Amino acid sequence: MTAQKVSSTIVVGGSYVIPEAITQRLPGVVRYAGSDRYATSTAIAQGLTLNTDRVYVVTGLNFADALTAGNLAAHSFSPVIMVDNTIPEARFKFLNRPQRNNHRSGHCGRDRDYQRRSRNQTTYASS
Structure with missing residues (x-):
């Protein structure tokens, strides 16, 4: 993702759906969950x-x-x-x-x- 110069990531779903271990490796995470x-x-x-x-x-x-x-x-x-x-x-x-x-x-x-x-x-x- 560094090569593509991604600076922010939108994550949809809670940590049960997308674990924190994954989001911690993503740049500028904003999570929308309920x-x-x-x-x-x-x-x-x-x-x-x-x-x-x-x-x-x-x-x-x-x-x-x-x-x-x-x-x-x-x-x-x-x-x-x-x-x-x-x-x-x-x-x-x-x-x-x-x-x-x-x-x-x-x-x-x-x-x-x-x-x-x-x-x-x-x-x-x-x-």
Whole structure:
């Protein structure tokens, strides 16, 4: 990595996923992690400088939804937030900040919970 002049590294996941023994050998590590994949997705969205005017909400229960939304989000430098059958409070607060358009990918049980709790515009992206 020295030959490529890498000066910083973004590590996604806790030390259980990527051990400290590995990150200690990397330059300028910034780790984004949470207690699970859902909290990690929120940590990334809060930690990176992303376009939060548009947020993609996906189920963490279906790989294809996150894969599809990830490609869409990359085009606008937008975050991807993972949820399961409900929306935990930390993610709900992030999603309901002012001036937010939330895009959901796929269909899962959380749809009714999200519609009930959200006051923002929601559009759909099917995978």
